[in-house]
Amino acid sequence: MERTTNEVRREIRKVRHKGERPIYWVMFAINSIIWLGIIIVTIVVDNIDDFSEVVENADISDLLEGLDKGFAFLMIAYIIVLFLCVLYQAYAKELSYSVKVTSKNFPEIYEKSVEFARLLGLKKVPEVYITQQNGILNAFASWVLGRRYIQLNAEIVDIAYMENKDFDVVYFTMAHEFGHQYFNHPTLLHNFSILFARIIPLVGPMYSRSQEYSADRVAQVLTEDMGIRCMAMLTVGRHLYPYVDVDDYLQNIYKKPNVLERMARWIVNLMTDHPINPLRVRAIVDPEKKSGRLI
Known part of the structure; x- marks a missing residue:
């Protein structure tokens, strides 16, 4: 029976990582406070009489003299333009060095993209x-004004068309x-x-990890696939993953580490944008679909 959009969305709401939205709102508040501070400082600076005397002998006095109430807003506009330039540069590279998936080029992937969007x-x-x-197994989602796009590295698509005739891993x-894309993670407004909060050590990476867990859950809902073979592929590569004994792999994942191993994993996971593989695998194979561990 064909699933409807409402059914899929209801299921996704249930399995989205529980920490993602709370962390986002904390980061949003921090970001707003920083922007407010910038605006207040520029207004105060503008109203100090003879400000150049206050910072007498400072190398930046001439610059600070020229600050006015519009500085913060000019800064915001500059950052937005800079963001858009970076996004469009990335999109230009796709148009210049990639093959677009269409009904004629890689039609299986195109049909699946239409299905996922629906x-x-x-x-x-x-x-x-x-x-x-050049052999890197990766994919990413991005955004420019008026359109969203996804890059699949050819090394992953090889799995479907050449290496193992395995479309399921590519689809996941x-x-x-x-x-x-569904959660608007790549959009300009979201980022x-x-x-500013995103560059705060520990906080930014933790939020990113929650996003990855959420995206994994969406993949499970869309494909109705656990995703363990995809994780095996990302771990040992597109040539070896079919030979991984899944039961043995999971047994080692669930094996309780000693204190030193636990500390080492904790440190690595703390600084990375993606959950480390043991935590990510444990999350995707969890039959209760609980939220994955962030720390």
């Missing part, structure tokens, strides 16, 4: 591009990126709203 209720089907990346990878 299930998620996206107004437009995100464009999908395939790019050769793609569905993960559709999850990011600008947490711009």
Whole structure:
């Protein structure tokens, strides 16, 4: 029976990482306070009489003299323009060095992208591009004004068309990126709203890890696949993953580490944008679909 958009969305709401939204609002508040501080400082500076005398002998006195109430807003405009330039530069690279997935080029992937967009209720089907990346197994979701797009590295697509005739792993990878699009993770508004907070050590990476867990859950809902083979592929590569004994792999994942091993994993996970593989695998195979561990 064909699933509806409402059914899929209801299921996704249940399995989205529980920490993602609370962390976002904390980061949003921090970001807002920083912006407010910038605005207040520029206004105060503008109203100090003979400000250059206050900072007499300072190298930046001439610069500070020229500050006015519009400085913060000019700064915001500058950052937005800079963001857009970076986003469009990345999109230009896709147009220049990638093959766009269409009904004629990689039609299986195109049809699946249309299906995912329908299930998620996206107004437009995100464009999908395939790019050769010298063996790197990766994919990402991005955004420019008026359109969303996803890059699949050719090394992953090889799995479906050449290496193992395994479309399921490719679909799970793609569905993960559709999850990011569904939650608007790549958009300018989302990233600008947490711009300064995102660079705070520990906080930024922790929020990113929650996003990855959420995207994994979307992939599971869209593909109705646990995703363990995809994780095996990302771990040992596209050539070896079919030979991984899943039961033995999971047994080692669930094996209780000693104190030193636990500390080492904790440190690595604390600083990375993606959950470390043992935590990520444990989350995707959890039959109760609980939220993955952030720390």
